[in-house]
Amino acid sequence: MIKDDAYAVSKKFDLPGHAVLNTSKGYIIVELFKDGSPETVDKFIDLCQKGYFKGMSFHHVIKNYVIQAGHSKDLAAADEWTSRGKIRSQLRTSPKHEAFMIGTVKSKDSKGFELYITTAPIPDLNDKLIVFGRVVKGEDVVQEIEEVDTDEHYQPKSDVGIINVTLKHAI
Template identity: 30%
Template sequence: MLRIVLTILLVAFIIFNLKNKNRGGKQLQLNQEVIFVNDIKLQAHIKTSKGDINIDLFPEVAPVTVANFVNLSRRGYYNNLKFHRVIADFMIQGGCPLGTGTGGPGYNFQDEFPAAPDAKYQFNRPGLLAMANAGPGTNGSQFFVTHVPTDWLNNKHTIFGEVVSEEDQNVVNSVAQGDTIEAITVTGDVEKFVEANESLFIQLDDALKNDFPNLVK
């Protein structure tokens, strides 16, 4: 039985990566050391066709990833995209503009993992928000939220948030493939975060407008 379970997990992990292998774009060099995150509290609200998913973001450990997510959300990039991949007892995945798992914002950026092991930032429980990728340094716009603990993903996918409540997790668990992300909004210290890191957001906008000029005004 254990061998069957391990085989299923391995196959899911392989598919998880191969489905994203074609995403590419300009490689951004974003310096997380200069990003201001002191006392920054941010919460994402993912409005879906199944209900709202509220997520506490982790700028303290994944500042580049959170900044990218905030920028794409406020530009309306995620509006009306589909959850293009849902694997029962694993995760829901969205954020592909093509709806195929092969699209992205036209750029990639680095992974972000804790400098020291920290249980808060490990795949040891359900409800974690993380970046989908095609290997190291290939983060773009696709993200996933987990149904269950998935510890084999540790140090392979950047964790940058967690669902707020059991009610939010119930919405995650109800999402089916093809359901819609109607919009994503971020609340909290958004303006403080953006203003303190203005050069980073300018860099993200400059990269985004190459493929999505209508989103950057």
Template identity: 30%
Template sequence: MLKRILLVAVLALCFACSAFAAEAKNPVLVLETSQGNVKVELFEKQAPITVKNFLEYAKSGFYDGTIFHRVIPSFMIQGGGFNKEMIPKATRAPIKNEANNGLKNDRGTLAMARTGMVDSATAQFFINVVNNNYLNHNPAGGAGSFGYAVFGKVLEGMDVVDKIAGTPTGVVNGMPNVPVTPVVIKSVKILK
């Protein structure tokens, strides 16, 4: 009887460990910024195309030296496309929009920035500072309501995101909401 109890306990422990390992497979990265570090988890299962795209940009060093160029308090902070001189970086081809993946543009989530065209996202991303429900996929909404693809969330450093969101902004090269003092993404490091 004791052997059975021990066997059940060991099997339960193994199951718990394997369930934890399955959850822990998501890529985790650190965005080192001039305002502090932000640790993020990417949702590979729900947004495989978007996560692959983001990881390729991160591995190549593309994000190093880019800035958060669009900062709007009580909305979001957007970066990953311009250098400190507000010169856009050359990107790869746009990717398919995965906004219909069930993930919501809630506070602390990462989503891909895009133009008015649904499948136009390249390298730029944003971090939601509040719940932005109107950015979610809305299949009943018709044209223009496809949404913005959420592909990750902040694990640590939301205080840094809030600090960036509170940065004084102005107009630079005709573009509004640009931080007066550049908020630099020094590096994006993949931890696992």
């Protein structure tokens, strides 16, 4: 039993602690919360190693809220997020609800992986996302993506996306 515990601890330290998102606007460096969201970080790392995010577009850009990449084209979700965001200023925030947090939707659907980067504090974040990291460098790149022109459904009018993701143990 002790041997298994030691293996689990050593495995956790072997996991990369950072991801470098090479986007069409520049680099975003993310610190992964290996302790806080280990299952989600494991899934994210696995998908990165398989090239899942390579060439993926940011398909929803909601100014002062979030940028979203993934394979979902669910417009209703973006509309709901925006309408809920209008009441966010009335709620208390915690450090986990800061801008530049990275997360994915709370869902039992294992077919896809939606990637969200917050661009403002979101008090109801725990209701929607599993936060598994934060941007530690490249906030200006996130803001540049946030400023792209979008249509009425928050979809960018010009293509902006992730070229590839590189995993790093340290930055």
